[in-house]
Amino acid sequence: MNKIVANAQAAIEGIEDEMTLMLGGFGLCGIPENCIAALVEKNITGLTCISNNAGVDDFGLGLLLQKRQIKKMISSYVGENDEFERQMLSGELDVDLIPQGSLAARCQAGGSGIPAFFTPAGYGTEVAHGKEVRWFNGKPHILEMALTADFAIVKAWKGDRFGNLMYKGTARNFNPLMAMAGKITIAEVEELVEPGELDPNHIHTPGIFVQRIFQGVDYEKRIEQRTVRTRS
Amino acid sequence: MLDKNGIAKRIAKELQDGWYVNLGIGIPTLIANYIPQGISVEFQSENGILGMGPFPFEGEEDADLINAGKQTITAMKGASIFDSATSFAMIRGQHINLTVLGAMEVADNGDIANWKIPGRMVKGMGGAMDLVASAENIIVAMMHTNKRGQSKLLRQCTLPLTGTRCVKKVVTNLAVMDITPNGFKLLERAPGVSVEDIQNATEGRLIVEGDIPEMEV
Numbered sequence: 044m045n046k047i048v049a050n051a052q053a054a055i056e057g058i059e060d061e062m063t064l065m066l067g068g069f070g071l072c073g074i075p076e077n078c079i080a081a082l083v084e085k086n087i088t089g090l091t092c093i094s095n096n097a098g099v100d101d102f103g104l105g106l107l108l109q110k111r112q113i114k115k116m117i118s119s120y121v122g123e124n125d126e127f128e129r130q131m132l133s134g135e136l137d138v139d140l141i142p143q144g145s146l147a148a149r150c151q152a153g154g155s156g157i158p159a160f161f162t163p164a165g166y167g168t169e170v171a172h173g174k175e176v177r178w179f180n181g182k183p184h185i186l187e188m189a190l191t192a193d194f195a196i197v198k199a200w201k202g203d204r205f206g207n208l209m210y211k212g213t214a215r216n217f218n219p220l221m222a223m224a225g226k227i228t229i230a231e232v233e234e235l236v237e238p239g240e241l242d243p244n245h246i247h248t249p250g251i252f253v254q255r256i257f258q259g260v261d262y263e264k265r266i267e268q269r270t271v272r273t274r275s
Numbered sequence: 276m277l278d279k280n281g282i283a284k285r286i287a288k289e290l291q292d293g294w295y296v297n298l299g300i301g302i303p304t305l306i307a308n309y310i311p312q313g314i315s316v317e318f319q320s321e322n323g324i325l326g327m328g329p330f331p332f333e334g335e336e337d338a339d340l341i342n343a344g345k346q347t348i349t350a351m352k353g354a355s356i357f358d359s360a361t362s363f364a365m366i367r368g369q370h371i372n373l374t375v376l377g378a379m380e381v382a383d384n385g386d387i388a389n390w391k392i393p394g395r396m397v398k399g400m401g402g403a404m405d406l407v408a409s410a411e412n413i414i415v416a417m418m419h420t421n422k423r424g425q426s427k428l429l430r431q432c433t434l435p436l437t438g439t440r441c442v443k444k445v446v447t448n449l450a451v452m453d454i455t456p457n458g459f460k461l462l463e464r465a466p467g468v469s470v471e472d473i474q475n476a477t478e479g480r481l482i483v484e485g486d487i488p489e490m491e492v
Contacts, residue, residue, distance in 0.1 A: 069322040069359070070345040072338065095359070122398035123345075131397055138397070143321065144363030144405030151360045162367065163408035167386075167439035170404060200339075212339035212356060213323050219358045247358075264338035267345040271333040 045204045047235065048255045051081035054229045058082065058194050061089040061114075065150065065195040065221040066104065070096050070123075070267050073214030074103050075198040077231045077259040083107060091115040093190055095146060095217050097127045102265050108136070117190070119143035123267065142170060145187050147220055152189035154223025154252065159188045195225025198259075199248070202232035203239075206253030207246045215247060222252045231259040277448045277465045277492065282416050284309045284492045286375055286446050289414065290316050297321065297366065297406060299376030300344045302416040306375060317351075319371060321402040323362050326354025343402065363402070367409045374410040376403060378417050378442075380432045383458035383479030385442040387415065388434035400437060407438030419447035419476045426478035428452075428459060449473050451490060458482055463490035 048054045055078055058064070068074030082090075083106050090113050097116055098105035107113050108126050115137040121127050130136035141149070142164040152160055161184035165171050175186040197218040200211035208230055210218055222228050230248075235258040277285065283305035290296065290306075292314045298304055307318060307329070318327040320342040327342055328349035336347040350356070365371055380388040387407055390400040407413060420426055428445065445452045450473045451463040458480025461473060464487050474481055 069343075070341065072322070072341050072345070118399060120399040120401035128397060132394070140397075140399045142400055142404035142408075143359065143402040144367055147359035147363050162405075164367070164405040166408060168404060168436045170400070212337060212350075213320075213341055214339040215356060215358050216323050217359050220360050266336060266338050266347055267341070268347070269336055270330045270346040270348075271336060272330045274332055 046206045046250070046254060046256045047204050048257050050257055051077035051231065051259070054078060054231065054255050054257050055081050055085065057227070058087055060087055062193040063091040063093065065190070065192040065225055066092060066094040067197040067216065067218035067221045068094065068096070068103070069213065069216035071098065071103050071265050073198050073210065073216050073218055074098070075196045075229070075231050076262055078196045078229060079103065079106060082112065083110060086110065086112065088112045089114045091117065093117040093150070093192060095119050095143060097121045097124050099123050099267065100126050102263070111135070115139065117141065117146070119146050147217060149187055149190040150217065150220040150224045153191040154220065157189060159186055161185065162187055191224050191226065192221070193226055195221040195228040197222045197228065197230050199230055199232045201234045201236055201241060202230055202253070202256050203236050203241055203250070204256065205238055206230065206250030206256050207241050208232065208248035208253065209241055209245060210247050219248045222248045227254045228252055229254070230256045232256060233259060233262060276468055280305055281465070281492055282446055282448060285451065285490055286414055286416055287311060289373070290314055291372070292316070294372040295319055295325065295365070295370065296373045296375070297371050299403070301377040303375040303377060304344065319362070319365060320348070321362050321366065321406075323357050323359060324350060324354060325357075325365070326351040328354070363405050366402070366405055369409055369411055371410060373412045373414065374406050375414045375416055376406065378415045378427065380427050380429055380434055381415050381417070381442055381445055382429050382432045383454065385440040385454045386432050387437050387442050388432040389437050391435045393435065403437050407441040410441070413442050414444045414446060415442050416446055419449040426476055428477045428479045430479045449476055455482065460484070461487050463488055465490060466492070
C-alpha cells in the first residue's frame with residue numbers, strides 16, 4: 044500500500060471549482076500550508092471552505108480570500124482578518140458561523156456515519172434558527188447535521204505511506220476530525236517516515252482515513268500572537 | 276474601583292483545589308497569574324490542551340503550542356493534548372469545574388451576549404456558545420460599563436445572545452454579584468465604591484440586602 048504523492052500540486056489533483064473543502068488548523072497552528080499555496084497557484088474558485096478560522100490577511104486561508112477563491116466559509120471564529128470582514132459585511136462572501144464544539148462534532152459525525160446529533164450549544168441564539176429542538180434531561184438541545192467534504196486537507200507532524208499520522212502539540216486540533224470526513228483526504232506532513240517507525244500506540248489518525256500523503260516543504264509555521272515572559 | 280488585574284485577582288479567590296478551569300480571552304486569562312497559594316488547578320484551553328502553563332521564555336516559543344487566543348504557551352508537567360472534539364467533550368460533558376469568560380452584555384436572568392455586534396463586528400462565537408450552554412459554573416469577568424459609560428448589566432441583552440440563563444456570577448471593576456431568579460444580587464463592593472455607585476451603573480435589577488462588605492483582594 045502506497046499513498047504517497049509527489050507534492051502539493053499532485054495532492055490537490057481533482058479539486059475543482061465549486062467543491063467543498065475541509066482544512067485543518069486552529070488559527071495558523073496546524074494548517075496545510077503547502078496545499079493552500081497550491082490551491083492559490085491553481086486558482087480554483089467558488090470554494091466552500093470548512094475551517095475553524097479563516098487565516099490572517101496574508102497567510103493561511105487569507106491567501107485564498109485575497110484572490111476571491113472562496114465563495115462560502117463555515118467557521119467558528121474569523122477575527123484577525125480584515126479582508127474577510129470586508130467581504131462578509133459587503134455580502135461578497137457567504138459565511139456560516141457555528142459554535143466551535145459543534146463544528147468539531149459535526150466533522151467527527153460526518154466521518155463516523157452519524158448523520159446528525161443534538162447539542163445544547165446555541166440554543167436560544169440565532170444559531171438555533173430553523174433547527175429542530177428537543178429536550179433531554181430537562182434541557183433544550185438543537186439538531187446539528189454532520190459535515191463532510193469533497194476533499195479534507197490536513198497537516199500532520201509525521202506520517203507514513205499507509206497514511207498513518209501523528210500530530211505535534213496543539214497543531215492537532217481539527218486535523219484528526221477532518222481527516223475522517225473527507226471523501227478524499229490529503230495529508231501533508233513535515234516528515235514522511237518508513238512504515239513501522241511510528242509506534243502504533245501513538246498514531247492519532249489511522250491510515251484508513253487518508254488517501255494521499257506527501258512531505259511538505261518550507262514550512263513557515265507563522266506565530267499569530269508571540270507572547271513570552273522575561274527571565275528573572 | 277478595580278482594574279482588570281484586580282478583577283482577575285478577585286475571581287482567582289473562587290478557585291478550588293483540584294479544579295479544571297477554562298479561561299476565556301481578555302481579563303479571564305489574567306486569572307492564571309493569581310492562583311491562591313496551596314491550590315492546584317489545571318487550565319484547559321479549548322484548542323486542545325489540559326495543563327496549560329505560562330508563556331514561554333523568549334526564544335523558546337513553539338508555533339505548535341498555542342492557546343485558544345493563539346498566544347504561544349508552554350505545557351505543564353502532566354499536561355495532555357487532544358483534538359477539538361475531545362476538548363469539547365470535556366466542556367459539553369461538564370467535566371470542567373469553572374468557566375470564566377468576558378462579555379459585552381449580561382442580563383439579570385443570566386443571559387449573555389459576547390460574540391457579535393450586527394453590521395459592525397463579526398468575529399464569531401468560537402467556543403463560547405458550547406461553553407455557556409453546558410458549563411454549570413460560569414463567572415463573567417468584565418467592566419461594569421462600556422466605553423460610552425453605559426451599563427453592561429442589563430434587564431435584557433440588546434446584542435445577539437451567546438447563551439440563555441447560564442451566567443451564575445459576575446465580577447466587575449465595581450462589584451461581585453450572583454445571578455438569582457430576581458436579578459443581580461450584590462455580594463461585595465470594590466474598594467472605594469459605594470452601593471449607590473453600583474446602583475447607578477447597573478441597568479438590570481439589583482438586589483441589595485443588608486450591609487454590603489467591601490471585597491478583599
